[in-house]
Amino acid sequence: NAGVTQTPKFQVLKTGQSMTLQCAQDMNHNSMYWYRQDPGMGLRLIYYSASEGTTDKGEVPNGYNVSRLNKREFSLRLESAAPSQTSVYFCASSQTGGADYGYTFGSGTRLTVV
């Protein structure tokens, strides 16, 4: 049982380059999320998807786009990377509508933009 799988685990980009972070879950969860975590800032929500076919902005969406490809997969794209996007990115999933809204997180992507 893999849970939530993120790729890549590490990435270095030059300013202006683009890349896509991939996330897939095998728990049949409806909802998926992208967070970034910076020292002293905690976890901040970038985008989320309540269900297949829907996406919504979170707290810090600027500079990012997302695609909910199907129920399993939710990708995050940086079109033109900036040093301010250097961070650790976590994908998460949860079942909505039930009593337990807890998240399962992926292992994270450490992104450095130089």
Added chain:
Amino acid sequence: QKEVEQNSGPLSVPEGAIASLNCTYSDRGSQSFFWYRQYSGKSPELIMFIYSNGDKEDGRFTAQLNKASQYVSLLIRDSQPSDSATYLCAVIRGGSYIPTFGRGTSLIVHP
């Protein structure tokens, strides 16, 4: 005022002691409360959730919720060095399913 507040720590306790981690929240309509553990360099892991006032126990962990005072606590009994981590509090307001995370409390359990 931040929506979810935690003392950043570090909280240092000796092995075998009770570690008490606290979290306060500002929205009185909040209904669901979670504790996550995050080891250095790893992703957060859900360890407890609580919805009703009072205590909820799971092994060495006890979550305590007081909605009137707007705080939720996590007690770790018989603390072990392996409990050394950052503990994140997360709160979901009524009508939502998106949690607001606190910035976490660093716990150090020393032998």
